[in-house]
Amino acid sequence: MNRRRERGIILIFILFIVVCPGTVSAEKSADEPGSLYARSAVLMDADSGRVLFEKEGKKILPMASTTKIMTCIVALENMERDQTGTASENAAIQPKVRMGVREGEVYRLKDLLYAMMLESYNDSAVIIAEEIGGNVESFTKMMDDKAREIGCCNTHFVTPNGLDGEDDEGIHATTAEDLARIMRYCIQESPQKEQFLEITRTRNYQFTDVEGGRSYTCTNHNAFLDMMDGALSGKTGFTADAGYCYIGALQRDGRTFIAALLACGWPQHKEYKWSDMKTLMEYGLENYTYCNIPLETETRDIRVKNGFDREFPYEASCLVETKTDRDRKFIRLLIKPGERVRTEETYASDIQAPVDEGDVVGEVRYLIQDSVVYQDKIVTAAEAARKNYHSCLKVVLQVYGMQMRYGADRES
Numbered sequence: 001m002n003r004r005r006e007r008g009i010i011l012i013f014i015l016f017i018v019v020c021p022g023t024v025s026a027e028k029s030a031d032e033p034g035s036l037y038a039r040s041a042v043l044m045d046a047d048s049g050r051v052l053f054e055k056e057g058k059k060i061l062p063m064a065s066t067t068k069i070m071t072c073i074v075a076l077e078n079m080e081r082d083q084t085g086t087a088s089e090n091a092a093i094q095p096k097v098r099m100g101v102r103e104g105e106v107y108r109l110k111d112l113l114y115a116m117m118l119e120s121y122n123d124s125a126v127i128i129a130e131e132i133g134g135n136v137e138s139f140t141k142m143m144d145d146k147a148r149e150i151g152c153c154n155t156h157f158v159t160p161n162g163l164d165g166e167d168d169e170g171i172h173a174t175t176a177e178d179l180a181r182i183m184r185y186c187i188q189e190s191p192q193k194e195q196f197l198e199i200t201r202t203r204n205y206q207f208t209d210v211e212g213g214r215s216y217t218c219t220n221h222n223a224f225l226d227m228m229d230g231a232l233s234g235k236t237g238f239t240a241d242a243g244y245c246y247i248g249a250l251q252r253d254g255r256t257f258i259a260a261l262l263a264c265g266w267p268q269h270k271e272y273k274w275s276d277m278k279t280l281m282e283y284g285l286e287n288y289t290y291c292n293i294p295l296e297t298e299t300r301d302i303r304v305k306n307g308f309d310r311e312f313p314y315e316a317s318c319l320v321e322t323k324t325d326r327d328r329k330f331i332r333l334l335i336k337p338g339e340r341v342r343t344e345e346t347y348a349s350d351i352q353a354p355v356d357e358g359d360v361v362g363e364v365r366y367l368i369q370d371s372v373v374y375q376d377k378i379v380t381a382a383e384a385a386r387k388n389y390h391s392c393l394k395v396v397l398q399v400y401g402m403q404m405r406y407g408a409d410r411e412s
Contacts, residue, residue: 032053032283033053033279033280033282033283034279036055036261036264036276036279036280037264037265037269037272037273037275037276038055038176038261038262038263038264038265038272038273038276039055039056039059039061039243039262039263039264040055040056040057040059040061040175040176040260040261040262040263041053041054041055041056041057041176041259041260041261041262041264041276041280042054042055042057042176042177042179042180042258042259042260043180043257043258043259043280043281043283043284044177044180044181044184044257044258044259044260045255045256045257045258045288045333045334046183046184046187046188046249046251046256046257046258047188047255047256047334048333048334048373048374049151049181049184050333050334050368050371050373051177051180051371052257052284052288052334052336053280053283053284054176054177055176056176057175057176057177058154058175058176058177059175059176059262060154060173060174060175061173061174061175061176061242061262061263062164062171062172062173062239062241062242062245062262063162063172063173063174063179063237063242063245063262064162064237064238064239064242064243064244064245065120065161065162065235065236065237065238065239065245066162066174066179066235066236066237066245066246066247066260067157067159067160067161067162067172067237068116068117068120068125068160068161068162068235068237069117069182069183069186069196069200069235069247070143070146070147070157070182070186071116071125071128071129071139071143071160071161072113072116072117072186072196072199072200073146073182073185073186073190073192073196074132074139074142074143074146075109075113075128075132076113076190076192076195076196077190077191077192078132078142079109079110079131079132082108082110083108083109083110083131084106084107084108084109084131084210085106085107085109085112085127085128085130085131086104086105086106086127086131087101087102087103087104087105087106087107087123087127088103088126088127088130089103090126090130090136091103091123091126091127091130092123094122094123094126094161094163095122095163096122097119097120097121097122098121098122098123098124099115099119099121099123099124099216100123101123101124101127105209105211105214106209106210106211107124107127107207107209107210108207108210109127109128109131109132111205111207111216112124112125112127112128113128113199114199114202114205114207114218115205115207115216115218116128116161117199117200117235118199118202118204118205118218118219118220118221119218119219119221120221120235120236120237122161122163125159125160125161125162126160126161128160129160136159136160139160140157140158140159140160143157143160144156144157146185147178147182150181150182150184150185150189151181152174152178152181152182153178154173154174154175154177154178155173155174155175155178155179155182156169156170156171156172156173156174157172158171158172159172162237162239162242163239164239164240164241164242174262175262176260176261176262177260179247179260179262180247180258180259180260182247183233183247183248183249183258183260184258186233187232187233187249187256187258188256196233197232197233200220200222200233200234200235201220201225201232201233202220203219203220203225204217204218204219204220205217205218206218221236222234222235222236222248223274224246224248224274224277227274227277227278228250228277228278228281229252230250230251230252231248231249231250232248232249232250232251232256233248233249234246234247234248234249235247235248236273238270242262242263243262243263243264243265243266244261244263244264244265244266244269244270244272244273245261245262245263245264245273246259246260246261246264246273246276246277247259247260247261248277250281250284252285253285254290255284255285255288255289255290255334257280257281257284257285259276259277259280259281259284261273261276261277264276287336287337288334288335288336289334289335289336290332290333290334290335291332291333291334291335292330292331292332293330293331293332293333293335293341293366293374294329294330295324295326295328295329295330295331295366295374295376297324297343297345297364297376299321299322299323299324299345299364299378300322300345300347301319301320301321301322302319302320302322302347302348302351302361302362302380303317303318303319303320303351304317304318304319304320304351304352304353304355304384305317305350305351305352305353306352306353306386306387307320307353307354307355307384307385307386307387308353308384308385308386308387308388309384313387318353318384320355320380320381320382320383320384321380321381321382322347322361322362322378322379322380322381323378323379323381324364324376324377324378324379325358325360325376325377325378325379326376331366331373331374333368333373333374335368339368339369340368341366341367341368341373342366342367342368343364343365343366343367344364344365344367345362345363345364345365345378346362346363346364346365347361347362347378348361348362353384353385353386353387354383354384354385354386355380355383355384356380356383357379357380357381357382357383358379358380359379359380360377360378360379361378361379361380362377362378363375363376363377363378364376364378
C-alpha cells in the first residue's frame with residue numbers, strides 16, 4: 001500500500017513537471033535571459049564596462065571576423081590622412097570572402113576599411129595590416145598591445161582578418177567578455193570612435209583603386225542594424241573552427257548595451273546569432289535602468305610608524321586622519337531590481353613617516369556582487385613628520401621649561 005502511494009506521488013510530480021514546466025523554472029527566467037544558442041555570451045553595460053550577464057564569458061574561443069573591429073580601430077588610430085597601401089602577393093591569395101585584389105594594385109586605406117567592415121573582405125584586411133605594421137606579424141602585435149591596454153587578458157591575435165591561425169604564443173582567440181570590451185573601446189573610448197561608428201553604420205559604399213581601373217560597391221551585411229531600434233554597430237564572423245560569431249551594440253533611452261556571441265551555431269543555423277542578440281538586448285532593456293548611487297564612505301584613522309605627534313611625542317607611531325579623494329557625491333549605474341551596491345575598503349599595512357597631506361594610503365571599491373563598478377583612492381587628510389632627535393628634544397625642553405615656570409610660580 002505504501003509503495004503504491006509513493007508511486008502515485010512520483011507520477012503526479014512527473015506529470016506536474018511535464019504539463020507545467022514554466023512553473024518550475026519561473027524564478028530563474030525572471031533573473032536571467034532565456035536559453036541561448038551561443039556557447040559563450042556576454043551582455044555588457046557600455047558606460048561602466050560591467051558585465052550584466054554571461055554564459056561562459058571567460059571561455060577562450062576563436063572569434064572569426066569579429067576580429068576586424070580591432071583591426072579597424074588600430075588602423076584608424078595609426079593611419080595617415082589619404083594613406084594608400086599596395087596589394088602584396090600574400091594579400092592577393094587570401095581566401096574568400098575577398099575583394100579579389102591583384103598584386104601591385106594600390107588602394108586608399110580609408111576605402112579598404114569600408115570594404116573590410118561592410119563586406120568582411122579578407123584581402124583588404126591584409127593590405128591594411130601590411131601597410132601600417134610593415135607586415136602582418138607586426139600589426140597583430142599592435143592589436144595584442146591594444147587589447148592589453150584596454151584590459152583584455154585572454155585575447156591573442158594571429159591574423160588581422162579573423163581567419164583561424166596559430167603561432168608560438170597560441171591560437172587566434174578571445175573571450176566573449178574581452179570581445180565586448182574591445183567593442184566598448186571602439187564606440188566609447190577611442191579617439192577615433194566617431195570614425196569607427198561612421199564606417200560600421202554605412203549602408204553602401206563605392207570606391208575604385210588609386211588608378212581608377214577597378215571599381216567596387218560594398219553593402220553592409222549587418223542585419224542587426226535593421227533588427228532593433230537603436231542598433232548602433234556590429235560585426236559578423238564565421239570560420240569552420242569558430243562557428244557563427246557576432247559582436248554588436250545598441251543604444252536606447254540613454255542606455256548603451258554591448259552583446260558578444262561566440263560559437264553561436266554552424267551551417268545551417270546562421271540565424272541563431274540574431275535570436276541570441278535579440279534575447280540579450282531585450283533582457284537588458286527590460287531589466288536595467290539608471291540609478292544614482294550615493295558615495296558615502298566612512299574612512300578610519302591610519303597608524304604611521306615613526307610619525308611624530310606633539311601630544312604623544314613618546315609613542316612609536318601616530319594616527320593620521322584619512323578621507324576619500326573624490327569630486328562627486330554619487331555615481332550613475334545601470335541597476336536591475338534586487339541588486340545592491342556594497343563597499344570594501346583596503347589600507348596599506350606598513351605606512352612609514354613622513355607622509356604629506358593627500359598621500360594615497362588605500363582605496364575603497366564599490367561592488368555589485370563581485371564586479372567593481374567604481375573605486376576611490378583613500379588619502380591622508382593631514383601630514384605627519386618623521387620623529388627624530390631634534391623634534392623629541394624640543395618637546396622635552398618645552399615640557400621642562402613649563403615645569404620650571406610652574407615651580408617658580410609656586411615659590412613666588
